Amino acid sequence: xxxxxxxxxxxxxxxxxxxxxxxxxxxxxxxxxxxxxxxxxxxxxxxxxxxxxxxxxxxxxxxxxxxxxxxxxxxxxxxxxxxxxxxxxxxxxxxxxxxxxxxxxxxxxxxxxxxxxxxxxxxxxxxxxxxxxxxxxxxxxxxxxxxxxxxxxxxxxxxxxxxxxxxxxxxxxxxxxxxxxxxxxxxxxxxxxxxxxxxxx
Amino acid sequence: xxxxxxxxxxxxxxxxxxxxxxxxxxxxxxxxxxxxxxxxxxxxxxxxxxxxxxxxxxxxxxxxxxxxxxxxxxxxxxxxxxxxxxxxxxxxxxxxxxxxxxxxxxxxxxxxxxxxxxxxxxxxxxxxxxxxxxxxxxxxxxxxxxxxxxxxxxxxxxxxxxxxxxxxxxxxxxxxxxxxxxxxxxxxxxxxxxxxxxxxxxxxxxxxxxxxxxxxxxxxxxxxxxxxxxxxxxxxxxxxxxxxxxxxxxxxxxxxxxxxxxxxxxxxxxxxxxxxxxxxxxxxxxxxxxxxxxxxxxxx
Numbered sequence: 001x002x003x004x005x006x007x008x009x010x011x012x013x014x015x016x017x018x019x020x021x022x023x024x025x026x027x028x029x030x031x032x033x034x035x036x037x038x039x040x041x042x043x044x045x046x047x048x049x050x051x052x053x054x055x056x057x058x059x060x061x062x063x064x065x066x067x068x069x070x071x072x073x074x075x076x077x078x079x080x081x082x083x084x085x086x087x088x089x090x091x092x093x094x095x096x097x098x099x100x101x102x103x104x105x106x107x108x109x110x111x112x113x114x115x116x117x118x119x120x121x122x123x124x125x126x127x128x129x130x131x132x133x134x135x136x137x138x139x140x141x142x143x144x145x146x147x148x149x150x151x152x153x154x155x156x157x158x159x160x161x162x163x164x165x166x167x168x169x170x171x172x173x174x175x176x177x178x179x180x181x182x183x184x185x186x187x188x189x190x191x192x193x194x195x196x197x198x199x200x201x
Numbered sequence: 202x203x204x205x206x207x208x209x210x211x212x213x214x215x216x217x218x219x220x221x222x223x224x225x226x227x228x229x230x231x232x233x234x235x236x237x238x239x240x241x242x243x244x245x246x247x248x249x250x251x252x253x254x255x256x257x258x259x260x261x262x263x264x265x266x267x268x269x270x271x272x273x274x275x276x277x278x279x280x281x282x283x284x285x286x287x288x289x290x291x292x293x294x295x296x297x298x299x300x301x302x303x304x305x306x307x308x309x310x311x312x313x314x315x316x317x318x319x320x321x322x323x324x325x326x327x328x329x330x331x332x333x334x335x336x337x338x339x340x341x342x343x344x345x346x347x348x349x350x351x352x353x354x355x356x357x358x359x360x361x362x363x364x365x366x367x368x369x370x371x372x373x374x375x376x377x378x379x380x381x382x383x384x385x386x387x388x389x390x391x392x393x394x395x396x397x398x399x400x401x402x403x404x405x406x407x408x409x410x411x412x413x414x415x416x417x418x419x420x421x422x423x424x425x426x427x428x429x430x431x432x433x434x435x436x437x438x439x440x441x442x443x444x445x446x447x448x449x450x451x452x453x454x455x456x457x458x459x460x461x462x463x464x465x466x467x468x469x470x471x472x473x474x475x476x477x478x479x480x481x482x483x484x485x486x487x488x489x490x491x492x493x494x495x496x497x498x499x500x501x
Contacts, residue, residue, distance in 0.1 A: 121229045
């Protein structure tokens with residue numbers, strides 16, 4: 001683990017893998033640290049110190065936190081009803097070397113975990129554990145991806161919380177809003193949450 | 202309850218407070234007033250708790266009227282007009298408060314006693330222009346509710362604080378997490394040249410025009426968490442200095458950070474103004490750990 005400076009209030013933990021990010025993030029959440037925010041990402045966790053906290057002692061404490069053995073919050077998976085009717089379904093299947101039916105079966109059987117959020121409020125980057133989901137992004141991003149679109153990119157799957165530009169391969173759409181500021185909780189997908197996609201009938 | 206009618210919003214007026222801290226893991230940025238100190242001061246001048254919402258007026262132009270007498274104060278960029286600045290005053294019912302253009306600085310905070318009382322979203326009344334969260338940007342004809350407060354009015358004539366100037370602004374900067382994606386020459390260039398503020402700047406960030414910085418490391422950075430004050434260098438080599446509505450994570454390397462206490466000043470930079478960076482002294486004094494500060498590898 002490298003600890004990199006991020007301004008007068010932040011420290012950036014740089015880790016070797018996404019698995020390590022999840023394990024460290026789980027442990028840091030449990031540790032009683034003087035922090036305002038922990039922001040997990042693909043290979044890093046940004047630690048934002050509470051106002052008035054000295055960074056050097058905080059860095060020392062961060063080093064003492066052992067990564068959790070079981071990353072993630074555990075519990076029952078969040079179920080997201082989806083329809084696999086995306087425009088890029090056959091392209092994505094082709095890129096994965098399987099049929100569209102096979103892609104749908106694998107996606108719905110997969111045990112997904114929210115690795116981190118970003119890009120937009122409530123946009124979760126979900127990783128699977130059973131299959132190798134390595135899907136190139138579209139060569140030319142769409143200027144408008146509709147809200148609720150279910151996409152694949154790299155090792156991730158995700159649902160667009162609102163209409164935005166995007167380069168992910170669209171394989172379907174969710175039947176629920178993954179983010180609604182007027183709902184409690186506003187975000188369905190929280191880092192560490194297990195998730196299952198259920199084909200809507 | 203007092204109703205505030207927006208006659209003219211000017212180029213951009215938004216409702217702001219201290220934003221939504223602590224929700225970045227959900228992809229929700231902090232947002233809030235770009236110049237937090239000025240927002241706090243405007244509130245203090247009318248006896249408001251610092252967390253109440255003010256109007257953040259960009260480049261003047263706001264015109265409002267109220268249906269009751271209300272105490273008002275402005276801070277930040279001093280707009281021309283027939284009202285005092287940095288000093289509480291009474292806006293009588295039916296009269297129009299008209300903010301002209303500021304001669305220097307960019308953002309003016311207008312506090313109304315009781316605060317702008319629109320419905321909070323996720324714990325804040327701030328409008329996040331990047332994420333599209335919070336109250337809608339006020340348009341001509343919109344009516345905004347003003348709340349009430351029992352706190353006493355402060356006994357002040359005028360707040361003695363420095364005002365934004367149009368002069369070249371020098372900002373202390375410390376090395377950022379990706380300082381090592383650039384060589385010493387690029388770092389020296391960042392600290393030696395004078396940049397100009399691009400008109401495309403907004404609440405997300407101040408875009409700087411100057412001689413491009415070139416990277417020594419190629420390849421893609423996995424997106425990572427960032428804070429306000431980050432100086433991100435996109436492929437163009439022209440830095441973007443992040444303000445309140447910056448993205449929670451970004452995929453371009455952050456070469457340095459402006460000291461947190463100086464980011465408020467950055468919110469007052471206006472298009473065409475000159476900016477330079479100096480090496481922060483506090484980084485050397487309060488530095489995290491030797492080696493970390495310079496971006497050198499430190500292992501567990």
